[in-house]
Amino acid sequence: EDKVVQSPLSLVVHEGDTVTLNCSYEVTNFRSLLWYKQEKKAPTFLFMLTSSGIEKKSGRLSSILDKKELFSILNITATQTGDSAVYLCAVGGSQGNLIFGKGTKLSVKP
Amino acid sequence: DTAVSQTPKYLVTQMGNDKSIKCEQNLGHDTMYWYKQDSKKFLKIMFSYNNKELIINETVPNRFSPKSPDKAHLNLHINSLELGDSAVYFCASSLMTGYYGYTFGSGTRLTVV
Numbered sequence: 001e002d003k004v005v006q007s008p009l010s011l012v013v014h015e016g017d018t019v020t021l022n023c024s025y026e027v028t029n030f031r032s033l034l035w036y037k038q039e040k041k042a043p044t045f046l047f048m049l050t051s052s053g054i055e056k057k058s059g060r061l062s063s064i065l066d067k068k069e070l071f072s073i074l075n076i077t078a079t080q081t082g083d084s085a086v087y088l089c090a091v092g093g094s095q096g097n098l099i100f101g102k103g104t105k106l107s108v109k110p
Numbered sequence: 111d112t113a114v115s116q117t118p119k120y121l122v123t124q125m126g127n128d129k130s131i132k133c134e135q136n137l138g139h140d141t142m143y144w145y146k147q148d149s150k151k152f153l154k155i156m157f158s159y160n161n162k163e164l165i166i167n168e169t170v171p172n173r174f175s176p177k178s179p180d181k182a183h184l185n186l187h188i189n190s191l192e193l194g195d196s197a198v199y200f201c202a203s204s205l206m207t208g209y210y211g212y213t214f215g216s217g218t219r220l221t222v223v
Contacts, residue, residue, distance in 0.1 A: 032210050038151070042200065042214035086151055095166050096141060096207035100153040 002027040006101035023089030024071040031092035038086045079108045116215040130187045133201030140206045142184040147198040
């Protein structure tokens with residue numbers, strides 16, 4: 001059965017810290033891996049990764065995929081309270097659906 | 111000018127009732143989805159439609175029935191509601207099947223009492 005596992009499930013840090021969120025997967029017919037941020041409502045798209053070793057960056061956030069070891073990491077540097085959210089990792093399956101992990105709840109304290 | 115809109119945003123109802131959630135997208139996307147997010151924030155696919163045709167029908171009780179009158183609309187009807195149906199239901203759309211750049215609606219929080 002396809003699965004996506006995220007760790008840690010929750011994390012509490014202080015502003016200015018750097019965090020690394022992990023996502024491993026076992027999915028037949030892997031297509032892409034995506035990261036989403038979910039605050040109170042709908043998940044909002046962060047990154048889509050298709051190729052190994054190519055880092056994607058957006059401001060203080062960056063992510064990389066390792067297709068050989070079947071995992072991805074999401075890094076957030078110089079965290080701010082506005083980064084507090086649940087971060088979801090999802091893998092695209094062969095039927096076009098996204099298979100989600102259970103998320104990492106990040107709390108950034110001032 | 112909401113891209114994917116769901117109604118209602120909140121729904122509180124008694125066990126045994128029948129209810130519907132509506133979803134509309136104005137992005138011109140071909141594929142639409144229903145996802146269920148449980149109390150532990152776990153998002154799981156329920157259904158997907160591509161241009162009115164059912165593509166994915168995951169193992170959900172047959173009390174749940176999706177309907178897609180056209181490619182811009184995907185509604186979810188739930189019969190004989192149970193306590194365990196309480197969750198947030200998200201509608202999403204993507205350009206086509208296999209394109210993972212989803213746009214999510216803001217969700218419908220269903221509470222069955």
